Amino acid sequence: MLEPFGDKSSGHSSRPICKPSDRTSQQKPQRHTCNEAFERKSAKRRPQILNVPRQISSAGISAIRLVSAPLDREKLRLDLRMSQADKLKQGQFTNPETPGYVGFANLPNQVHRKSVKKGFEFTLMVVGESGLGKSTLINSLFLTDLYPERVIPGAAEKIERTVQIEASTVEIEERGVKLRLTVVDTPGYGDAINSQDCFSTIIAYIDDQFERYLHDESGLNRRHIVDNRVHCCFYFISPLGHGLKPLDVQFMKAIHNKVNVVPVIAKADTLTLKERERLKRRILDEIDEHGIKIYHLPDAESDEDEDFKEQTRILKTSIPFAVVGSNQQIEAKGKKVRGRLYPWGVVEVENPEHNDFLKLRTMLITHMQDLQEVTQDLHYENFRSERLKRGGRLSSHGYILPLSPAKGPDPEEMDKDMILQEKEAELRRMQEMIAKMQAQMQKQGDGEGDGPHV
Numbered sequence: 001m002l003e004p005f006g007d008k009s010s011g012h013s014s015r016p017i018c019k020p021s022d023r024t025s026q027q028k029p030q031r032h033t034c035n036e037a038f039e040r041k042s043a044k045r046r047p048q049i050l051n052v053p054r055q056i057s058s059a060g061i062s063a064i065r066l067v068s069a070p071l072d073r074e075k076l077r078l079d080l081r082m083s084q085a086d087k088l089k090q091g092q093f094t095n096p097e098t099p100g101y102v103g104f105a106n107l108p109n110q111v112h113r114k115s116v117k118k119g120f121e122f123t124l125m126v127v128g129e130s131g132l133g134k135s136t137l138i139n140s141l142f143l144t145d146l147y148p149e150r151v152i153p154g155a156a157e158k159i160e161r162t163v164q165i166e167a168s169t170v171e172i173e174e175r176g177v178k179l180r181l182t183v184v185d186t187p188g189y190g191d192a193i194n195s196q197d198c199f200s201t202i203i204a205y206i207d208d209q210f211e212r213y214l215h216d217e218s219g220l221n222r223r224h225i226v227d228n229r230v231h232c233c234f235y236f237i238s239p240l241g242h243g244l245k246p247l248d249v250q251f252m253k254a255i256h257n258k259v260n261v262v263p264v265i266a267k268a269d270t271l272t273l274k275e276r277e278r279l280k281r282r283i284l285d286e287i288d289e290h291g292i293k294i295y296h297l298p299d300a301e302s303d304e305d306e307d308f309k310e311q312t313r314i315l316k317t318s319i320p321f322a323v324v325g326s327n328q329q330i331e332a333k334g335k336k337v338r339g340r341l342y343p344w345g346v347v348e349v350e351n352p353e354h355n356d357f358l359k360l361r362t363m364l365i366t367h368m369q370d371l372q373e374v375t376q377d378l379h380y381e382n383f384r385s386e387r388l389k390r391g392g393r394l395s396s397h398g399y400i401l402p403l404s405p406a407k408g409p410d411p412e413e414m415d416k417d418m419i420l421q422e423k424e425a426e427l428r429r430m431q432e433m434i435a436k437m438q439a440q441m442q443k444q445g446d447g448e449g450d451g452p453h454v
Helices: 023-049 057-069 073-093 104-118 132-141 155-159 201-219 246-255 273-289 306-317 355-367 369-391 416-449
Strands: 120-127 166-174 177-187 232-238 261-265 329-332 335-342 346-350
Touching: 120 132, 120 201, 120 369, 132 177, 132 232, 132 355, 201 246, 201 369, 232 246, 246 261, 261 273, 261 355, 306 355, 329 346, 355 369
Parallel strands: 120 177, 120 232, 232 261
Antiparallel strands: 166 177, 329 335, 335 346
């Protein structure tokens, strides 16, 4: 016989047998107990949801707000903001992808930002006889018009005209980089019948700019010094001769220790290719013969790419540069180019097969920083050392005053501040002497007052 399921005599545990009528009555309290257990578990898990808001998306946050209405929304927003700030801090100050990274490799970027914000300054001097196209070449180089209202004097006016200095400054901006370009022109150079001392004005101008920079550098406010020193000089050589003229040799020998000289053959379209190469070799031979120091491009570093090395080599072999300048737009081969129209064809300014205009501009732009460094480290230091060798002394205003080491300082050449200091020292000595005399008189008066009375 089969024993009942819930009999105590069996070894199995007894379990109540539910009748069909009692099934609904027993399942309802079980559902109620399950809901209570779910509520208790969800209540325990709610604070955990608040502790990890940074891993929840915006859709998840809205779902949490719908499920748990009584949550503090302000606290949730504050936690989200703090988590975003932590993420930003982690992104700025840590770099887990590259362990061992310090960050000083970004120093060139800092220098770049400061340089772009400050801008750049460059001073270019052009020297040559009238009619060689100096102004046209400068306008072609920088795509600007530096002389909009210039008047060309006649032959009668040139007879009594001396060499003048005309400095034009223009602000050029290209892709956010600002350049303060100063072009110094020298009208009247070589126009007189006797041109022996025609370049003395130019040399005086170069020295004056060195003197001003030394004055500003030795003054109190050295933060905003305007650098007007001549960084480069384009010396224009006439293509009609057979080399350098005596005036060319004298001028370049007079300034080669003061400024970077770049020889330029003007109006190269008047020469054939063979004549151009012959004239270049003749000019270089005469420069070496007379010991003239022109600007030589620096050698490319070993770590530079091959294209830059080849470019530097081509630029070195192209000196002196034979250039053609023009500001007119001419249509050639279906496109507009800057050039000069002749009955036999068109000379394109920016065509390297026609002239060296692009090479000259590339040299000036790519080595502009080197031109400034050579001016600072070589020419300006030579000027400064010569001033100090002559026994110069700096006054309170920064000017160098010459002193004779044998005779000593001359009272007439002394600075006004030095004289004022000596007068102040004399006044202080007189005041001290008067104070001592008053103290002695007071002591004598006190001694007479303390004596015996009759």
